[in-house]
Amino acid sequence: MTNWSPTVFTRVMLGVAVLLSAFPLYWMLVIASRTNADAVAVPPPFLPGGNLGENIVAVLNNEDAKFLLGLTNSFVVASIVTVSVVIISTLAGFSFANLAFKGKNVLLLLVLLTMAVPLQQMGVVPLYRLMVSMEWTGTLKAVILPYLLNGFGVFLMTQYTRQAVPMELVEAARVDGAATLRIWWNVVLPAVRPGMAVLGINTFMLMWNDFMWPLIVLTPDNPTVQIAITSLNARFSTNYTLIFAGTALSIIPLIAVFVVFGRQIVGGLMEGAVKA
Amino acid sequence: MSLDTLPRTARTPRRDHPPGRRWRSRVDVKAMPYVLVSPYFLLFAAFGLFPLAFTLYYSLYDYDLAGTTEWTGLGNYAALLVDEDFWNAVVNTVGMFVLATVPQMLLALFLANALNKRFRLRLAIRMSVLLPLVTSVVAVAVVFTQLFARDWGLVNYILSWFGVDATNWRAERIPSWLAIATMVDWRWTGYNAIIFLAGMQTIPRDLYEAAAIDGASRRRQFWQITLPMLRPTMIFVVLNSTIGGLTLFSEPTTFYNGNVDGGSQGQFQTVAMFIVKQGFREFDYGYAAAAAWLLFLLILIGALVNFLVVRRIGGTK
Amino acid sequence: MLISKRRGMAAATALAAATLAVASCGSGSGSSEPTSSGPVTIRVQTFGGGSNFGYKNAITKWNAEHKDIQIKEEHLTDQFEQQYWPQMIQWLTSGTGAGDVVGIDEGGMGLAKAHPEWWADLKEHGLESRKADFPAWKWENGVTADGKLFGLGTDIGGMSLCYRKDLFEKAGLPTDRDEVGALWPTWDDFLKVGQQFQAKVKDSKWADGTNTLYQVVLYQEAAKNGNVTYFDQQNNLIVDKNAAVRTAFDFAQKLTEQGLTAKLRNFTDEWAAGIQKGSFATLGCPSWMLGAVSDNAGEDGKGKWDVASVPGGGGNWGGSWLAVPKQSKHPKEAAMVADYLTQAQTEASIFTDFGNMPSNVKAQQDPAVQSAKNEFFNDAPIGEIFAKSAASLQPVFLGVKHAQVKSAIESVVQGMDDGSVAYDKAWQQLVDDAVKAAG
Structure with a gap:
């Protein structure tokens, strides 16, 4: 050796x-x-x-400087997006990986296609006009909503669930009379936790560092932390x-979070990278 | 990373259920899969399909700061194709992408190979190479901008030991690309190394042992076993870097104090910055929307090229 | 496993519901909502380097006297054309983000005037009465074509040169401001003195960069060319036809070709640090630049700087207005604040404290203004330098897209200096970029 x-x-x-x-x-x-x-x-x-x-x-x-507000806002935005993306992706991933339904392949292909589209960059103009017409500019809502959509998350969880949840397990639960959602909760969730962790970390980082869209849609009064630093820099x-x-x-x-959860983050990243 | 999308056959439940329950169960089995994927697709319709369709729509109009809007058909696209500033942004984006990605991939590979050895403090070292990732991108760009300052930056100071004259990193094209590529690489090399490391650890060790018995050197083992076996991981990493690199925005914007011009002559203006400048500094929404479509095209081409390149690397050996 | 099923389902449902609930009220911490009780806060947004609009003391004074209306200044950035104005346009069109009172540089007034829908009408708040306080041109520039009063004049530019006495001394040049002014009857003389200076002083440059002096020459020349710069009175782009632009450009090119600049663009942080560290000996100084210089130089710079006259005649670079955006939730109070900040007394004290020359005629005539000296600039008689010529200043017409064109042109003028634009291609590029920016 x-x-x-x-x-x-x-x-x-x-x-x-x-x-x-x-x-x-x-x-x-x-x-x-x-x-x-x-x-x-x-x-x-x-x-x-x-x-x-x-x-x-x-x-x-x-x-x-609005620094504390920036930190709080970033935390709120990143947490909400992370929780919803993880839940939405886990549900869809389970469906794609373990359930049979018509049109599945077409839908999955659609997910794959959306992964290649940097929606928040490509769609800035209509998204911005939408936020203006809803009078949502300057609010966190405007930052959160476009990011709830995450094709990568669905893809990752589909792949991960396929590897982590054997069909036999799902079928056995079905035979026991468990409804689909219950199977998701009792069988799938415990098994895909590492995948969720990777997706969660990725999403959180992505949102925490998001810059272009908040720069367009937020104002310095109500910034995320990246915008707070930028306006600090300008002012x-x-x-x-x-x-x-x-x-x-x-x-x-x-x-601080990284130091405390370092082992899990490194481990999760590595496991997620291999299984997906 | 398998891309197979074939459904697995689901067997029907064997046990008999009371009629009501059976009906409910059938609805559950038939409808639930759609219900579970529906949140994603509803959001996709609202924040995916809608913006894409409307980007197309906006791109067909000419907006002016004075408030007028005129139908222009494909006029914006035609204008973009002959717009020197747009091509400048494309060249900058691709240039910085190549300048950042090639060394980044090589460094990450070698770093991963080093991390794959046995040594003390393994977790601590893995964590420290991941450290750049958990810093925030604008904060880091601010620090690098100071390091690359013309008159008092540390980089110029160190270069002056070797007799190099002060470089104006924000005024000259290639130096500005180098500075920005450094920021990008600092941030992502460690992360990619960890992903590669994960891939390396799935390679069966007996492959190496067999090769060692055959007398293959370590370097040879790396090129002939590690690299080809890493191909799926590499495709993932490279595609990710492609999308990230071609939509680069935060680092170059912060490098010019939050200004999307990217230097006095757009020396480091990327396509994403060009879009923001057109749409939200000059308020030509149509032009920005058309540029967004062309950016998408650029990403597709970039992804395809990279995919083909990576597939070739160590593929046929 | 079976036992926990029900509880699990409930938990999952609750979690999902909570997520949606939080997401749907994610706007909770939205921007400063007006509160029905308590003092009204009026946000005044400004730009410019150093002490910028010079409102610090005036705001402290108001806030001490008015418990019910508090002014909060938000200095957004040093740069008007590149940063402040595009952002402001975006906020004005989108309906959120702009302050209750916003500063607008002369370069933005054409566009502001063309968009009456952005502004509250100050006539509705009784400010029509202020007409007699301002020179006709300053007043009329704040009135839209359909008669809406939206802007009140703050300062005007005037023109001078700021110079470092200690560096002049080092170069063996005279340091007395009258003698200094006598060194350079023409711009060619100015360049010659610069060469002498640099022959003697090695680690400092003669001028900050190409831009401040380019602007000075441009506005001087504009006075000789029908008081227009980039646009004619009909709003046609005349960059390539106006001799004033070419003359100013040629001068900037000579300045950088002869290596007389520190290659710094005004209102960048390197430029600000250059002021502090003495990287350059001169820069073009309209009245409002004094505060930028003194604030950036800090206490250590006191007495090292002085103000001299410019080569050639006078001119008027810069000057701003205050407007109340329609989106303000407190237009009445905002109008009161705009009124206060442009009063003769306020503008006069801003001049004596920081240097921004009042546009308010009564302030200009104030003996305290006329005899004002600036302590930081070695007790330079700024009243004499700026106030005396204020009444005779000619307004320069600026087009609707002046700010956009100015920004594009400055980038070329600066690009020549930092080496990113070749000298022989610079003029053509300046014209091309101007055409493009004018859309």
């Missing part, structure tokens, strides 16, 4: 990869903990300074410590 032990080169490469992954985040902290003059100094500062707390308080106290373009303290704040919640 000598094949599986790493060479020196491999170790070095991994070390570099880890350093590079962490460096921009380290840099964010360096600037966020210094002064504006340091941020534009040459040579640049390489070590963190002592103003982190002060700068973070400044962001949180800055009414125009206080030379106040680097404020901007960097803001960006640091915006990713701390995500990193």
Whole structure:
């Protein structure tokens, strides 16, 4: 098994990869903990300074930054979309994978086709006009609704359910007299949980980082966190410590979640990637 | 990643049920599958079919800032095909995509191969290469924009050690692409490596053992076993990167302070930015809608090309 | 498994219902809803670098005196044409997002005027009475073709050059503002002095970039060419026919070809940092630029900067208006705020505090304004420099799509400087891009 032990080169490469992954985040902290003059100094500062707390308080106290609102909004948007996409996809995936019905192949093909269409980019014009005519611009509804549709989710859950739920299990439950929804709840759901986790993480990340559509449809009064950083950047373009303290704040919640659930996230991602 | 879509045959229940229950059960079996897929298709109708159809509709009209709307038929498409700015955006998008994706795939593969070895702190290392993914995209673009600043950026400072003059990363085309490709790669290389790693772990080890007995070197094993066996995973990763890369928006927009012009001369304006600029900065909705259709075409072509390329890689050996 | 079935189903149903319920009221945390009780908040949206409209002190004063109406300034961005105005147009057409009072630069007024449906009529709030406070052209630009009063004048541009005294000294040039002004009777002299400067000072450039000085020359030349720039009075694009544009362009090209610029575009963060770090010695300064310079330079810059006259004659670059969008939920209070912010007293104190030259005639005549000195700029007699010439300033006609064309042209002028546009192709590209932007 000598094949599986790493060479020196491999170790070095991994070390570099880890350093590079962490460096921009380290840099964010360096600037966020210094002064504006340091941020534009040459040579640049390489070590963190002592103003982190002060700068973070400044962001949180800055009414125009709308930072907490941005974080809350992003959390609300990402959670609602994630929960609904996971439920909708799991239901449809079960139907496609384990149930027989007429027109199934055509419908599944349709799902596959929609996967290739970047709807939120392609449909910006009519979606925007729709939101305007419904007077929904500036509201979170406008950000959430177009993303409830996720062809990738249905496809992923169909594939996953196929692998994870043997037909025999479904049929046995049927013989026991269980209705379809009950089979979904009792047989399918427990088996496809890892797939749901992967889809959930993916969807959450996608929504958290969504930028183009919120930039069009939201206003800086009611931003998601990405829009909050963008308007912070536009409004206080030379106040680097404020901007960097803001960006640091915006990713701390995500990193905290990641550190706590790291094992599950890495495991889930890997399992999902193989089974789908 | 199997794409087979054949239905599996469902056997009918054997046991006898009371009549009412049987009826209910039959409705359940017949109708429930449709009910279960219906949320998706209802949403598809509202937020998929409707926007696509209306994008087509809008693309046939000419909108002006002053408030007039005129039927123009295929005029917008014709104008786009000879619009230098549009082609500039296409070239930028494809250029940045290639500049980002090729090294990203190679790095991710080698990184995955390295991660597949046995070493201490395995989980910690896997987590740290995934770290970029859990940061938010705009936040990271802000940091990179500072790193690439002309007058005080760290990148120019380090380059100055080697006697390189300060580069204006936002003014020159290729440097701006490099800066943006760096942001994209920083974000996605680790993620793709983890996906590749998952694929690698499904490759049976006896294949390697057999190859080792035959005297194949590690490098040879990588090219002749790992790569071909990874093909399905690669198709998934590459298709994903294609869609993401060709709709690139956040990084280049933030790189120019939230402005969709993409540099003074559109040095790094992507097609997605072009669409937003036309539709929501110049308010020519028709032109933006037509550009959106052409973007879709571009993605289809990109996906097809990549699919064919990946299929060839190690495919026939 | 069987026991948990019912409970499971119930849970699933509840979960689904909850999701839909949350989704359908996802707009819960929508934008600032008006509340029936408590003070009314009037959001004033502005743009521009540094202290921009100079409203800080005026707003503090109002808020202390009016508990029932509170003003909140939202400075959205430094850049008008590229960022603020397109965003504002989008909000005005979509019906949400715009503040209760919004600032509009002269470049946006043509379009604003062409869209009466965007604005509340200030006549309905008794502001017709303000007519005598403003020069005729400033007033009329805030009235639509069908007679709706939508905009009140804030500031006007005027023209000067800001320069770094300490850098001038380093280069062995005079530092006294009158002597400095005497250095450059013409723009060619200005370039010559620049060469001398750069021969002596290595780590700073003569000018900030191509753009501020291009604008200064453009508006000077416009006065000699029928007071038009990119559009004629009939709103036809005349970029390639107006000698003023060509002259200004040629000057900008010389400036960058001779390597006299720090290659910075105004109102970017590199430019702001350049002011602070002394990357360049001069820039074109309409009155409202003073606040941008002093605010970006910070305390350390105090006394290092001064104001001199420009080569050639005077001119009027910039100046803004305040308007109340129709979508405002508090048009009455918003009109009161717009009224307050354009009063003679307010505009006068903005001038003395920050430098934006009042468009209000009574403010211009205020002795405090006429004799004002600016502490930051080494006690420069800004009253003398700006107020004296204010009455004689000629309005420049700007077309409906001036902001769009200006943005396109500035990109080329800037592109020459940062090397992305070749000098020999620049003029043709400027004309082509202008035609395109004019749609």
